[in-house]
Amino acid sequence: MTPTPLRALAAAALTAAATLGLAGPAAAAPQVVVTGEGGQAVAAPDAPTSVQVSGTGFQSVPGGFGGVYVLFGWVDPAIGDGWRPSAGGVSGTQYRYAVDVQGQENAGYQRFVAFPGSTTAVEANGGVLAEDGSWSTDLTIPGATLAALDADGGTVEVDCRVVTCGVITIGAHGVANANNESFTPVTFAGAAPAAGTEAAGEPGAEDAAGPTSAAAPDPTAAATAVAAPADADAGGGSGAAPWVVAGSAAAAAAGTAVAGVAAARVARRRRQAEVAAGTTGTTPAAAPGDQQH
Numbered sequence: 224m225t226p227t228p229l230r231a232l233a234a235a236a237l238t239a240a241a242t243l244g245l246a247g248p249a250a251a252a253p254q255v256v257v258t259g260e261g262g263q264a265v266a267a268p269d270a271p272t273s274v275q276v277s278g279t280g281f282q283s284v285p286g287g288f289g290g291v292y293v294l295f296g297w298v299d300p301a302i303g304d305g306w307r308p309s310a311g312g313v314s315g316t317q318y319r320y321a322v323d324v325q326g327q328e329n330a331g332y333q334r335f336v337a338f339p340g341s342t343t344a345v346e347a348n349g350g351v352l353a354e355d356g357s358w359s360t361d362l363t364i365p366g367a368t369l370a371a372l373d374a375d376g377g378t379v380e381v382d383c384r385v386v387t388c389g390v391i392t393i394g395a396h397g398v399a400n401a402n403n404e405s406f407t408p409v410t411f412a413g414a415a416p417a418a419g420t421e422a423a424g425e426p427g428a429e430d431a432a433g434p435t436s437a438a439a440p441d442p443t444a445a446a447t448a449v450a451a452p453a454d455a456d457a458g459g460g461s462g463a464a465p466w467v468v469a470g471s472a473a474a475a476a477a478g479t480a481v482a483g484v485a486a487a488r489v490a491r492r493r494r495q496a497e498v499a500a501g502t503t504g505t506t507p508a509a510a511p512g513d514q515q516h
Contacts, residue, residue, distance in 0.1 A: 254280050255390055264410065273331070273362075278358050279357045283355070288343060291352060295320060298391065319381055329348065332362070332363055343396060391405070
């Protein structure tokens with residue numbers, strides 16, 4: 224994906240906020256379903272896991288700027304819905320997510336689902352939001368521990384065996400949209416969920432409460448633009464996209480993650496080639512949870 228110039232991005236975010244404010248409200252609160260191996264929202268604690276994430280009830284704005292970011296991370300349970308960008312939540316403080324690099328072939332920890340007909344659709348690595356508010360994409364969960372950015376741009380570790388992690392959806396490209404914000408918990412195999420939290424997809428959870436959904440947004444709530452990204456001439460990074468800046472410590476961490484996923488896929492392909500050739504060889508199989516995208 225080609226990064227959008229920062230000044231143009233800031234102006235587009237303000238325009239998008241006005242557009243979303245005029246757009247009709249979402250038909251219902253957004254709902255997200257995470258499906259992993261065995262049909263459950265469960266991931267491997269010590270290796271990347273590929274899951275399928277689908278959403279319904281999201282606000283789709285044909286021709287609108289941006290769309291929805293699909294991320295894996297943590298939200299602060301102590302503040303309820305206060306983690307949401309539309310409620311003033313700040314990335315790195317009220318919510319954190321796995322760092323990744325910008326591009327169609329990143330590690331899969333972050334996906335961008337574009338509005339239909341959006342000028343930013345070319346950057347989408349998670350598909351396009353349908354006009355009925357539904358979407359589906361793959362997402363890679365890095366494991367039970369992940370590298371995230373704090374409010375100052377430093378790298379911190381989030382331990383999902385201690386806190387509840389899951390799939391986060393927020394408005395993309397600096398536009399805070401309450402209609403498209405949600406958090407869906409994910410558990411890890413062999414690990415008990417954090418106290419007081421039952422993960423979506425866990426045996427019995429769906430029967431009790433159905434698919435995990437966000438609290439119903441105010442139908443009259445308008446989307447708002449978040450703080451404008453830093454000026455490129457001043458050397459600041461963009462605050463309107465979740466990807467890390469090249470050359471930073473977070474970029475190094477994300478690069479290591481990408482390399483690990485790539486190595487696992489190479490090993491898998493070698494194994495498949497050996498099986499096709501009728502030999503067993505000694506090449507190890509790919510890491511648990513790795514799948515072709």
